[in-house]
Amino acid sequence: MTGDPQAQTEVLLRRALAPLLQETQEVPNTIVQGAVRQGRRRRRFRRAGIALVPLAAAVAVAVTVVSIRFSATSPDGPPTDTxxxxxxxxxxxxxxxxxxxxxxxxxxxxxxxxxxxxxxxxxxxxxxxxxxxxxxxxxxxxxxxxxxRSITPAPIRLTNISTASSGNSVYVLTHPLSGSGPKQQLWEYSLTEDRWTQMPAPPQPMDSLVSAGTDHLVAYVTAHTKTWTADQSYDIASRTWRSVPRDPLAPSEDRNLIATESGDLVVIAVDRHTQRGKPTWSPWRTAQWNAVTKTWKEVPTPDIVDSGPTWMWVAGRVVNPTTQTIDLGKRLVGTGGIFDPADETWQPVxxxxxxxxxxxxxxxxxxxxxxxxxxxxxxxxxxxxxxxxxxxxxxxxxxxxxxxxxxxxxxxxxxxxxxxxxxxxxxxxxxxxxxxxxxxx
Structure with a gap:
């Protein structure tokens, strides 16, 4: 048998110790690799290192296997919930x-x-x-x-960034700096290749990046200020950007854009205030983008108002978990909620x-x-x-x-x-x- 000594050790240990577990398939990775690490720590002489690793590893695995079998079969053994x-x-x-x-x-x-x-x-x-x-x-x-495991350092400083993942890659969108600083950049890091690759940046500065389905990213602005700015969809395969049609809430502020596994989008935001005397609390509004029909639809939103934390995508729902309530004088209003895009229903937190x-x-x-x-x-x-x-x-x-x-x-x-x-x-x-x-x- 030739090749990496550690790999040789793991193969031998799996074959030798599977009977101890009364299994015919394989010894778990965590046992074998942990034992190899213990064997390495027991080395004393550089020249004899390779020979000592299997021996020490075998001892460590034997002890581990016996412990597992004892705790699993003996009512008086150590608790399985360590x-x-x-x-x-x-x-x-x-x-x-x-x-x-x-x-x-x-x-x-x-x-x-x-x-x-x-x-x-x-x-x-x-x-x-x-x-x-x-x-x-x-x-x-x-x-x-x-x-x-360490990875290849990025060609850019990785602070104040927005990230998304798709497949075996991470995408990093730098912050849109103003003045004489560098323009916004988009980078892809491949875990399988351990390599950074610069991709085309959005055609105009964006604030945040999310994954949409398995083949797209969406970059968006968190607030429409002086003018409306179109969100941008990025096709990973073709490395091209295109504008997302204007959502029915625009122009808006405190924008939260959430992308689902199917590629649909949900935008939750508050109206942009163009006049002085901004009210203390602003009601949330909601809209959905259907990735198949390529259309937006505003969804009725219950009486909840803008407050932290932000909206999150979890368990197939859009969630703002805050339980705070605000006294508006005549009524109490919540600040959080749970939205199910599948049936367009809301639930309180x-x-x-x-x-x-x-x-x-x-x-x-x-x-x-x-x-x-x-x-x-x-x-x-x-x-x-x-x-x-x-x-x-x-x-x-x-x-x-x-x-x-x-x-x-x-x-x-x-x-x-x-x-x-x-x-x-x-x-x-x-x-x-x-x-x-x-x-x-």
Whole structure:
């Protein structure tokens, strides 16, 4: 047998140890690869390294297999729900340096971490005017295997960007800078080729980028100011842009454009205010774009008003999870809602139990049918809230990034503080959402 020694070791271990698991197929990757890593740590001599890896790996796997069989078959064995499946936990060390405000993007089952800044963090109660020390590097994290790998640095600084993913690629839209700065750019990073490629930029500056179906991106502006600006659709295969027809809400402000897996679009926005004396609260309006008929349709929207956080796409619905209500004198009005584009229906956000506030930094995120906001987790399908556990003392208090992938809330980077002195971190924290406890009514 020739080739990579680690690959040889894994093949031999699978063949030798499958009977111990009473299986005829294969030993799980996590067992074999973990054992190989343990075998490597047991090496003592450079020349004998390759010979010692299989031996140490075999011992490690044997112990692991026996432990698994014992815990699975013996009622007196250790519990199968180990501490690693509950609460916040740090995972494998990242190859990236400590940083604040990185960007996290899901690609398949992986999380791509891009850029951020190494600038000293600003205390939460202070105003800092610092020269940014922006980064262009990145890495990919596999949550299932708890493995990191570095990627080729980007040709641009990866801060203040908008991202979207399609297939095995991440698309990065730079911020539309004014004055003498560089023009807006669009870059594609291919995970399979580990390569950055510059793509045609939108014909006019856009603010944000989203994936629409499997073959398109849509770039849009978050507000129509002096004139109406057409949103832009990008065909990935042909690398061409075209204008999206004007939606029935335009001109509008606080625009949230959400793209579905089918390529349909939903725009939720408020009317643009052209006169002085802007009202305190503005009602949301909704419109849908049908990717098949290529037409817009305004959808009646319940009496809810503009407030944070933003609208998110999760569980086949457009969700603003805020439960705040506003007293307009004659009536109470909500600020959040749940819209189902399939049947054009609205539902209110379920009432959230009162819990501790401000324990976690701003980690608003959505995925796996859930939304995380204000230290709580909303299961969109069941309408139930869950209180996130209190994090450890060294958990970042600001400038961290979060994403939900495969029932895990993953947090990377950020800063911790002792008084006014901040320290950047490159720790990765994971909270298994299935192991959290539902909040009492």
């Amino acid at each position: 501490p690693r499946t509950k609460g916040w936990q740090t995972v494998a060390e990242s190859p990236l340096s400590p940083r604040g405000n990185p960007t996290l993007v899901q690609v398949g089952e992986d999380v791509v971490v891009l850029g951020g800044s190494e600038t000293d963090p600003c205390p939460p109660t202070a105003f800092c005017a610092l020269d940014p020390d922006d980064l262009a590097d990145g890495a990919v994290y596999d949550p299932d295997r708890d493995v990191w 379920p009432s959230a139990p009162v819990g501790p506030e401000g324990v976690l930094p701003n980690l608003d995120s959505a995925g796996s049918g859930r939304v995380f906001v204000n230290d709580q987790i909303l299961d969109v399908r069941s309408g139930t809230w869950t209180q996130a556990p209190r994090p450890p003392t060294r958990f970042p208090t600001q400038d961290a990034a979060a994403i939900i992938v495969n029932d895990r809330l993953i947090v990377f980077g950020g800063a911790t503080f002792e008084g006014s002195r901040g320290t950047l971190t490159n720790d990765t924290w994971v909270l298994p959402l299935l192991a959290t406890t539902a909040s009492p009514p």
